[in-house]
Amino acid sequence: MKIVSACLLGINCNYKGKSKLSQKLSDEFKNGSLYPICPEVLGNLGIPRPSAEIKGGTGLDVLNGKVKVINLDGKDVTKNFIEGAFEVLKIAKAIDAREAILKARSPSCGCGEIFDGTFSGNLINGDGITAALLKKNGIKVMTEEKY
Numbered sequence: 001m002k003i004v005s006a007c008l009l010g011i012n013c014n015y016k017g018k019s020k021l022s023q024k025l026s027d028e029f030k031n032g033s034l035y036p037i038c039p040e041v042l043g044n045l046g047i048p049r050p051s052a053e054i055k056g057g058t059g060l061d062v063l064n065g066k067v068k069v070i071n072l073d074g075k076d077v078t079k080n081f082i083e084g085a086f087e088v089l090k091i092a093k094a095i096d097a098r099e100a101i102l103k104a105r106s107p108s109c110g111c112g113e114i115f116d117g118t119f120s121g122n123l124i125n126g127d128g129i130t131a132a133l134l135k136k137n138g139i140k141v142m143t144e145e146k147y
Contacts, residue, residue: 005103006036017048043084055117058126085130104143
């Protein structure tokens with residue numbers, strides 16, 4: 001069993017209230033091998049919601065208490081992102097998931113690169129909070145673009 005960002009399966013849960021459907025993953029979901037998650041929804045953020053980015057670091061930095069997640073309105077939503085990441089980890093452990101396919105560049109799910117925290121579209125190397133937490137716990141993480 002693998003966990004997958006719910007937005008990649010056509011569920012309208014991203015910050016815009018839209019999905020980012022991956023037909024390949026949707027087809028695989030029908031075979032029963034994927035478990036959908038949305039860390040931001042699991043962290044009690046609404047749909048839609050203001051976009052958010054990690055300011056001045058990566059998901060690992062957030063988990064280590066060094067930087068915050070700030071939304072476009074200037075609100076600190078760090079606690080929501082961390083809570084959502086830990087809920088995803090609980091689910092992953094409960095279903096014995098060893099892999100995760102997560103949405104590229106997201107402050108939660110990004111793997112390898114994320115937005116730089118300036119809301120300018122610039123990217124930096126690093127992982128989102130959920131991706132970092134899953135990796136830290138031995139779960140292989142990749143984006144839909146690398147899957």
